[in-house]
Amino acid sequence: MDGLTVSRVAIERTVRLVSTARLREAVLLDLVDPDELDALAEIEGATSNRLLAQDRGAGDVDRHEMVFGVSHANFINAAFAYARPGSPNRFNGTDRGAWYAGFEPETSLAEVRHHLTAFLAATGVYQATVDYAELLASFAGEYVDLRPNPDHPALAPEPAAGYPAGNALANATRASGYYGIIYPSVRNPGGTCIVALVPHAVQSVVQGDIYRMQWRGQPEPSITRIDALI
Numbered sequence: 748m749d750g751l752t753v754s755r756v757a758i759e760r761t762v763r764l765v766s767t768a769r770l771r772e773a774v775l776l777d778l779v780d781p782d783e784l785d786a787l788a789e790i791e792g793a794t795s796n797r798l799l800a801q802d803r804g805a806g807d808v809d810r811h812e813m814v815f816g817v818s819h820a821n822f823i824n825a826a827f828a829y830a831r832p833g834s835p836n837r838f839n840g841t842d843r844g845a846w847y848a849g850f851e852p853e854t855s856l857a858e859v860r861h862h863l864t865a866f867l868a869a870t871g872v873y874q875a876t877v878d879y880a881e882l883l884a885s886f887a888g889e890y891v892d893l894r895p896n897p898d899h900p901a902l903a904p905e906p907a908a909g910y911p912a913g914n915a916l917a918n919a920t921r922a923s924g925y926y927g928i929i930y931p932s933v934r935n936p937g938g939t940c941i942v943a944l945v946p947h948a949v950q951s952v953v954q955g956d957i958y959r960m961q962w963r964g965q966p967e968p969s970i971t972r973i974d975a976l977i
Contacts, residue, residue: 748919751899754892754929761848761886761941762855764879765822767957807843812946819952822882827946835910837901838917838928838942845917845927846943848884854938855881856958856970861934864966873962878973881955886927886941886948891920893930894939904933917944 813824826846830839839845849855859879867873893899901916903909920928926948932938943949960968 748891748916748923750896752892752895753889753925755889756886756929758850758886758941761850761884762852762955763826763846763848763882763884764855764859764958765882767878767880807840814946814949817950817952819882819954822952823946823949826949835914837906837910837913837933838944840914846884846946846949848882848941848943849932849935850939850941851935852881852956852958854932854935854940856960857935857938858932858940860960860968860970863960864962864968867962868966873964873966875960875962875968877960878957879960880957883953883955884949885951886943887950888926888948889924890941891916891925891928893928897931899930902930902933909933917942920944 808827812827814820817823823846825844827844830836830841830844833841835841836845836847838847847858849858856879863875863877864873867875893902899916900912901909903912917928921944926945927941927943929939929941932940957973959971959973961971962968
């Protein structure tokens, strides 16, 4: 934290992308007898990390951190309740998630495109169609600001180098009482990203546009804005 800038910001609009599959009702819902819904809800409560976190915490997330009664609270809470076991991200480890967003749609698309392309590269098959919806959110408060420090170790492109440094910085940021980190996009030169490290930092969430990414045998996908859920 020594020598880093802390900025007090009020950001009206940022863009997080989530799969549109999360926005649809369960496809089997119409096949369930209404009398069985309570039983299914009980099963979901026992297996959903988000519901477990809201009830008694999960991993490194305390239940008192969860948000309730605000727009898209489920999406906010899920971002922190779900972390990938054995696979940390740049500013969160395997026991705690975070809310990542771009200042620009192009930045969010570039970040998602990079990670999906890397996944397809591991399979050796560049064939996929994925729809993503924007979740627009605002932020206000004090954030560690890496924009004056574009060479910070946390911004190294390779995960093996950048992620340990980023996680250490994120832990120090939370311990100091700051809401998150603003940083230059690693995947979209000139773009800016923000990561909220506590759920209540994410404010006024609304759904925005929907984008379709399609890989047709090549590493570079086509990206099209579409108007409705498919």
